[in-house]
Amino acid sequence: MFNAEGIIELEKKWLSYKTKQRSKLSIFIIFALVIFTFASYQVYSNLYIVKNIPKEKAIKAPVVLIDKPLIAKPTVKKEINSTKNTLPNEKKIDLITLDKIESKEKNNTIISTLYIKNKKLVNEINTTSNKDINITISKKLKILKVNYKPYFFKLEPTDQGSELFTSNGFLALNVPLQIKEVPPVKIKKQQVIETIRSLTETTLKKKEPNKISIDSKEVDTIKYLKEKYYATSSIVFALMLAEEYYYEKDYKNSLQWALTANDDDSQNTKSWSWFAKAKVKLGQKEDAIRALKAYLSNNNSKRLSTLLRKIELGDTNDK
Amino acid sequence: MTSNYTDIKNIFVDGEVFDYVNLDKSAYAYERLVQTLDKPLKLILFFGKPGTGKTFLLQKIYNDYKDKKDIVFFPRPFFDEIEFLEALYKAVFNENSPKFAGYNDFLSISSEKLQDKKSVTVLMDEAQLYPEELIEKIRLMSDSRKFKFLFTVHKTEKEDVLAKDYFQTRIWETIELHNSSLNEIKTYIEKKMIFHNKFEYITIFKDSHYKLMMKTTKGNLRTINKLMYKLFEILEYYDINKPSEVRGKALKSKFLEMAAINLGMINV
Numbered sequence: 105m106f107n108a109e110g111i112i113e114l115e116k117k118w119l120s121y122k123t124k125q126r127s128k129l130s131i132f133i134i135f136a137l138v139i140f141t142f143a144s145y146q147v148y149s150n151l152y153i154v155k156n157i158p159k160e161k162a163i164k165a166p167v168v169l170i171d172k173p174l175i176a177k178p179t180v181k182k183e184i185n186s187t188k189n190t191l192p193n194e195k196k197i198d199l200i201t202l203d204k205i206e207s208k209e210k211n212n213t214i215i216s217t218l219y220i221k222n223k224k225l226v227n228e229i230n231t232t233s234n235k236d237i238n239i240t241i242s243k244k245l246k247i248l249k250v251n252y253k254p255y256f257f258k259l260e261p262t263d264q265g266s267e268l269f270t271s272n273g274f275l276a277l278n279v280p281l282q283i284k285e286v287p288p289v290k291i292k293k294q295q296v297i298e299t300i301r302s303l304t305e306t307t308l309k310k311k312e313p314n315k316i317s318i319d320s321k322e323v324d325t326i327k328y329l330k331e332k333y334y335a336t337s338s339i340v341f342a343l344m345l346a347e348e349y350y351y352e353k354d355y356k357n358s359l360q361w362a363l364t365a366n367d368d369d370s371q372n373t374k375s376w377s378w379f380a381k382a383k384v385k386l387g388q389k390e391d392a393i394r395a396l397k398a399y400l401s402n403n404n405s406k407r408l409s410t411l412l413r414k415i416e417l418g419d420t421n422d423k
Numbered sequence: 424m425t426s427n428y429t430d431i432k433n434i435f436v437d438g439e440v441f442d443y444v445n446l447d448k449s450a451y452a453y454e455r456l457v458q459t460l461d462k463p464l465k466l467i468l469f470f471g472k473p474g475t476g477k478t479f480l481l482q483k484i485y486n487d488y489k490d491k492k493d494i495v496f497f498p499r500p501f502f503d504e505i506e507f508l509e510a511l512y513k514a515v516f517n518e519n520s521p522k523f524a525g526y527n528d529f530l531s532i533s534s535e536k537l538q539d540k541k542s543v544t545v546l547m548d549e550a551q552l553y554p555e556e557l558i559e560k561i562r563l564m565s566d567s568r569k570f571k572f573l574f575t576v577h578k579t580e581k582e583d584v585l586a587k588d589y590f591q592t593r594i595w596e597t598i599e600l601h602n603s604s605l606n607e608i609k610t611y612i613e614k615k616m617i618f619h620n621k622f623e624y625i626t627i628f629k630d631s632h633y634k635l636m637m638k639t640t641k642g643n644l645r646t647i648n649k650l651m652y653k654l655f656e657i658l659e660y661y662d663i664n665k666p667s668e669v670r671g672k673a674l675k676s677k678f679l680e681m682a683a684i685n686l687g688m689i690n691v
Contacts, residue, residue: 105429106660114657118681121691 298351326352339368339375346378355385373405380408384415426662427624432655434619435648444614446607449476452600456484459596460492460544460573465565470576471600474645477575480600481546493543500552504560515543526560534569542571550574602642609633611644612651627674635679639688646688653682 106114326348333341342365349358359382366375376399383392396412399405445453452469459467471477478498485496495514501507508529509520516536523529537543547553553561564570578599603611612633616625640646657678661668668675683689 106656108664111657111660111664114681114685117684117691118677121680121684121689124691 337368339365339372342368343372343374343378346375346382350378350382350385353385355382358382359386371403373399373407376405376408377411380411380415389415426659428655428659428662430619431616431621431624432652432659434615434621435651435655444611444618446476446603446610448601448603448607449480452598453480453483455598456480456573457488459598460484460488460571462596464596465568465571466562466596467571467573468576468597469573469600470578470597472602472643473577474643475600475602476644477600478548479644481548481573481575485546488544493541494546495543496546496548498548500547500549501557502552502554504557507557511545526564530564530567530569534567537569542569544571544573546573546575548575549577551576603644603647604642605633605637608636608640608642608647611647612636615651626672629673631676632674632679635676635683639683649686650679650682650688653685654679657681657685 326345329341329345329348332338333345342361346358346361346365349355349361358378362375362378362382365372366379369375376396380392380396383389383395392415393412396408396415400408400412456467456469469477469481481496482498485494488494489496493515495511497510497514501510504526505523508523508526512518512520512523512529512533515533521532523532547561550558561572565572609628612628613625616622636647636650640650658669658674661678669678680689684691
């Protein structure tokens, strides 16, 4: 049988064993907590990153420095003035990228695509001042991967219902935008230039003269504009797409993109304009008139008033 | 002063008390051994890790069949041939052995005495300790069909080689006994208690205790006996000197851990 000393000794050993065991357990718990905290932080960070994937800041308007109509030639040189980075709706330009690509053209001009981020445009222009810059839209554009933003419209573009035009003249959009792969369309250089120019004319003003020569090439404009739109969610590209489709005589798509643009900014007269024009081409003249009237009942727009008048007179001339 | 735990601890004195506990694994091994002994085999190898209950099983077989068969049990090994032959003669014929010159002498005398009798079964524990020469003689004796030998061998790293290399070519049947599982440990302790009418102490053990026993003893019955003995020895002390510590129905894990520490099963 054990004696008192033996038991005391054994109890001491047992206490030492328990202390070690508890310290091991404590270390394990601390370690587990650290791991858990770290893992939680990682998960949270990942979720935060996923939630806040830096969307390309919405480009409020593309800026293309052209102050005169371009002539549809393989290589076009035009003087272009620097711009004032403001739009009629006073939204600033966020991003324009400049990508210079060498041309095989006879005059060895440089093909460039402009992407300028905010003030970079001015800097770029300053650095290239007094130089001729050949601008073209390149097929090889670096498009940032972004999550497609689903767009919904409250009404089908073809919907004839009263919901289409709200009393305050807003288009209520609730139709999911069907993103279709559009086969590469070869467009005329004239159209590309016109597209760019028409926007530029209204959005840009002269800041200081810069001679920029533009070299245009045949590109898949629609694809490019779509990519740009999905990358930036900018109304400018939606409007350009509406216009592109319109000139491609794809009025249904033109209508959709006009609605998309309107969804982004219901006060943008261009979205109303393209909507109305596409409606007319789709044989829904009444819709176009109702839409324009709805808008003009609450807003003033010389452009839309003129357009309304033309539509009412049956003038389908696009110019 | 005496304690209730004094009697219980004595239940677990290894080798001193023969109270065979029929566990699943041992029941299976028992059946196989009995069947094998009935077969016309010359040599049988029964092996397992130390403390798995081989000796107890052999002892049980011997006790069960000593009145029904010609069976001899040698729980301890022999290192001398003549000594072995004389002990065998005495066990088989129940008379003092004459002086044998060698195993041939023994074989001729015993064959004559046995005549048409069925073969004698010899259960040999700790067979790995027998000298190699004697094992060879035993093998030759088995060829006479007058004797059937059951070797019980420890299966350890070293002795496993013996079992494989030495016996393998001659052994006609091998039976292995494995360590006990958690449930078997539980059964073993419970049956031991019941066997000795200590029913009230069965309930002091909880599942956590059995798990600790399994962890510290690896299911080795001999080690379990040691652990139980030590546990009840500790409880005996507290029961006499600090009875308040052992009050209550459930056993404090502390005492089991102290027993394991004392036996070196838990390193401090």
